[in-house]
Amino acid sequence: MSDAAPEQSRLRSIVERVLVDPTLGVVVLLVVFAIFAAVALPVFYAGNNLFNLLGSSITVMILAIGVTVVLISGGIDLSVGAVMALCAGAAATAMRLGAPVFLAFITALVVGIAAGLLNGLLVTRVGLPDFIATLSTLGFASGVLYILTQGVPIIGYMTPEFRLVGGLQPILGPVTLPMVIALVLALLVGWLLRSTALGTRFFAVGSNAIAARQSGIPVRWLKTQAYIVSGTCAAIAGIILAGRNNNVPADLGTGYEIQAISAAIIGGASLMGGRGRVLGAVLGALTLALAINIINLVGVPSSYQKIVIGVILLLAVGANFVSDRVRAAVLRSRAARLSRTVA
Numbered sequence: 001m002s003d004a005a006p007e008q009s010r011l012r013s014i015v016e017r018v019l020v021d022p023t024l025g026v027v028v029l030l031v032v033f034a035i036f037a038a039v040a041l042p043v044f045y046a047g048n049n050l051f052n053l054l055g056s057s058i059t060v061m062i063l064a065i066g067v068t069v070v071l072i073s074g075g076i077d078l079s080v081g082a083v084m085a086l087c088a089g090a091a092a093t094a095m096r097l098g099a100p101v102f103l104a105f106i107t108a109l110v111v112g113i114a115a116g117l118l119n120g121l122l123v124t125r126v127g128l129p130d131f132i133a134t135l136s137t138l139g140f141a142s143g144v145l146y147i148l149t150q151g152v153p154i155i156g157y158m159t160p161e162f163r164l165v166g167g168l169q170p171i172l173g174p175v176t177l178p179m180v181i182a183l184v185l186a187l188l189v190g191w192l193l194r195s196t197a198l199g200t201r202f203f204a205v206g207s208n209a210i211a212a213r214q215s216g217i218p219v220r221w222l223k224t225q226a227y228i229v230s231g232t233c234a235a236i237a238g239i240i241l242a243g244r245n246n247n248v249p250a251d252l253g254t255g256y257e258i259q260a261i262s263a264a265i266i267g268g269a270s271l272m273g274g275r276g277r278v279l280g281a282v283l284g285a286l287t288l289a290l291a292i293n294i295i296n297l298v299g300v301p302s303s304y305q306k307i308v309i310g311v312i313l314l315l316a317v318g319a320n321f322v323s324d325r326v327r328a329a330v331l332r333s334r335a336a337r338l339s340r341t342v343a
Helices: 004-020 022-040 049-072 080-096 101-124 130-149 160-166 177-195 197-207 209-214 219-245 256-266 278-298 302-342
Strands: none
Touching: 022 278, 049 080, 049 177, 049 197, 049 219, 049 256, 049 278, 080 101, 080 130, 080 219, 080 256, 101 130, 101 160, 101 219, 160 177, 160 219, 177 197, 177 219, 177 278, 197 209, 197 219, 209 219, 256 278, 256 302, 278 302
């Protein structure tokens, strides 16, 4: 019995760590998917499939990074897909009108920042719920893009520089520029959240906005900044997607908001605010891409992808709920042990 007790204690500690830290949970999920693919689908590791999988996840990954910041601050952004598509359309249209590449990209970034600012103002100044405000922006951005395209995909804007930004032209072996952009963006936003006063304030506002306001934190401006970060990420994703697809249809952004929010939640971001990690968002996007890749390799119709995403999202929300309960129980247990030790 004495030998079994330490083993049980270590096992319980490992289980608690996985349940308390959602990022560890998504790592476990990724490993399970990878093992399944290795056993059941040898073609999964053939050729450049892994790099293609990574490349296909970049857009959702970048969107999820921005959505994670919003979720941490206590909001939600349903407009990221439509804003991304509008930014893609803005960049493509500017290119067709003869603008230099850098000016087209700046145009897209300005559109994304403006959309984020609009979301922030609707929430903090007009007083609309985050859900309604971002849903309104979704409709507005979708409508503007439809007017811009007249229902016909925008084409004829591609240049060698745009192909490079879209990842159609590798920069070193199978490595593409979007992979580098996603890595730099993840490191930058991760550093901002982890090591700056602004990041600490995002967590404080999401955890308890009233207490944050009483502490002198400008809650309205902080929430607006979170939406601006999300809009900027949407613009970057839009530029990349426009280069990757070679065209910008009016419905380009459809469904991306669900994937981005799903990736953020799978990575441990809480719908209640105050919790989330950029690393979790990256791993969440990879998990979604891996699941969809396995579906495609198995030969399941693509129409089932939304069902899979929905199931994974439900499991992620359930895992977050369990994680919150386990975390609370662990903290109570530690507090009780500490009080007994002091006594």
